[in-house]
Amino acid sequence: MPCWLLRGVLFLSLPYRSRCASNGSGTLAGSAGDLVRLVAKGHGRSRAELARMSGMAPSSVSLRVEELIDAGLLREDGEGASRGGRRPRQLRLHENAGVVVAVDVGTHHVRMAVLDLGGRVLLERELPGDIAEGPERVSERLVEHLRMTLRQASVEQLPLLGVGIGMPGPVDPGAAKVVAPSRMPGWNEYPIGRRMSELLGVRVVVENDANLMAVGEHRYGWPDRDNLMAVKAGTGIGCGIIASGKLHRGRGAAGDISHVPVHVPEPVTCSCGHSDCLEAHASGAALQRTLRAQGIEVSSSRQLVELVNDGVPEVTTLVRNAGRLAGQVLTPLVNFFNPDVLVLGGGLSAAEPFVAAVRGAIYERCLPLATRDLEIATAVTGRDACMLGAGALVLDEVLAGDWVDDALSAR
Amino acid sequence: MPCWLLRGVLFLSLPYRSRCASNGSGTLAGSAGDLVRLVAKGHGRSRAELARMSGMAPSSVSLRVEELIDAGLLREDGEGASRGGRRPRQLRLHENAGVVVAVDVGTHHVRMAVLDLGGRVLLERELPGDIAEGPERVSERLVEHLRMTLRQASVEQLPLLGVGIGMPGPVDPGAAKVVAPSRMPGWNEYPIGRRMSELLGVRVVVENDANLMAVGEHRYGWPDRDNLMAVKAGTGIGCGIIASGKLHRGRGAAGDISHVPVHVPEPVTCSCGHSDCLEAHASGAALQRTLRAQGIEVSSSRQLVELVNDGVPEVTTLVRNAGRLAGQVLTPLVNFFNPDVLVLGGGLSAAEPFVAAVRGAIYERCLPLATRDLEIATAVTGRDACMLGAGALVLDEVLAGDWVDDALSAR
């Protein structure tokens, strides 16, 4: 309970406090919240390391850590390896401090995980679900599943501090809405974030799935590469961007590569009205359409990949061609953004010919300056990438808020 | 919210560091250097504003400002307009605190300016110069010109705190070298930064000219737009990127768009070995080559633009076509990066048909989500953009260093 209510004075005292805040951008820091953040991200595993990373005096760190332990936020966890002197007493977030839930809403499935505040997965589940059922129905089922998952993870008694949700379409993260989606009837402008927040009573963040893949891969796969592009090639094609270690949203729509024109012999009309969009020729949906015209019935990207792995030549050719087109689109973007890593994820990335074609196109045409030391890799976290990204994002949000201060003063 | 409510309110008693504040605009603060930075960037013009922006207590700001005034770094500058209460005593950097020099090295000219620490231009000069004379000769002449310019600006007795240099080719900013340039014989790997630093005895930063254009336009033209692309279309074609308010360098080569393939009927071999590079078809150099083949002798982008303004049809057609090609290349990049502003600079941007063609191509093919509210503008600072960017960059460097602390303790 906030202290300022003690005298019945309903007044938030913000003269100087409300603007201060911590350093979102990295290593220098200075408050209790920063220490918790450092521990949560694994950048500070002992008092000494926290002092080094935060810039605070070792004495101050010790005092502050003691408070955080007393408040039940941190706990000591044995001793680490000596680096030539006394062994560090390792610190970690207390497992009872709370949990968050990460949700990846796909077109035909929902993946969900319970994470502790350090980002470790406590329980993970895949559930059926059809986004075409509409937002009301889907949110209700999400809440049901979420409650059940929390029970199964035996963390009902712990505080649920936030929920992160990934959606397969453009998202306005401020309003926590899906905007102008192409394959999600009924979802336009639906305030999924507010609705879920009402139903659950916790903070909910919503983000596009490709952006979340970038966040997830950055955190769990390439933590020290600060410039990363993540391409999600599944039913649709999207791209998430990590610039200087942070998700780049631009004016809200950054990373859209679906409607970049490609060279193809026969035009296919896209939802945007043009006929040579990448998405209309190289997305999983486009490939399924083409195969159906050839009499090969395929209903999901996963099935598509199975056919490739079974060596069905028509399908393999099609998938390789899709990879080539994606690579052609990515080439200028790689030159322009010059990332450390290009991550390939989504259903199609499980097909080796797709990945090989993307690689080939990029190495063929990108500048040596851009491809030297460029890593092109499939998603380290595989099918979990988006979900883990949702977790990482909501964790950032929770740990950046005043949860730590509240917990300290509530004691 | 009336002030008198403050009385009798029970305040939260949190440790003071945790109340530090975020000023919302990403500028963090907490020390003397931060105050000077805020004043230098114009974000803090009075003690009260500094307190708000930095998160420090007003009392601390007052004490610190007093020290800075005593040290000769700041000075009071009259009173500002009242905002409903006492008038603020405005603060500015003391003009005697020091200067920096900004240099824009072009292929056939050198532009140079003396700036005070607030980024104001004290004196500006354009000098002849040919980059083909080679690095040794050019650096010597730069130093001569620089000394003369300092004399002319009557700031010889003031400390010269740094020099920023823009080069028309790829730059490794860490090593302060030009790397693998296409039109600068003898410059490859030449340590221009170290050489100038030896000759002048001050810190020297070196950066690519398109990057500097982005920095300059961001600082002087669009200070609150944090995502910006600046295209420099002159003899070559380059692009600088501001992401979240900071220059994005990627792994060092970000912003390269010279060698993105474009669709053209007749191939022209580029220095990179391909035949359909943007630079080989739409750069000033390429246009001059084409015109020469038609018997029209043109020796600079400026002359090219004059012919356009004179209404010479062959030239206008050519320039418009170059704009269309540039626009085609920029379209996916704008979708991808989703900037707030796209700045067009460099020689060709002075030709209206070029700008119109770029605009047309982008609006024709970019997503509405990306172009809604997108500003496409010619460089606010015109031909000075790169030079001013060099100044802004070296100022950032100087003010981020320990110059302030040194000056304080030297007293």
Add this chain to the structure above:
DNA sequence: CCATCTTTGTTCGGAATCGAAGTTTCATGT
């Protein structure tokens, strides 16, 4: 013109933080 409210900037006591010295614990080399 006066009361009221704002904003700016300063004063001063008390609290939070620093930093140097000290303690504990371990690696390393002889």
Add this chain to the structure above:
DNA sequence: ACATGAAACTTCGATTCCGAACAAAGATGG
């Protein structure tokens, strides 16, 4: 085994910084 050095904390006085109250100066509105 023992000295030496190094790293991880802790202690405690000195210093810095904060925050409330105050003072100065001006807008606003009847």
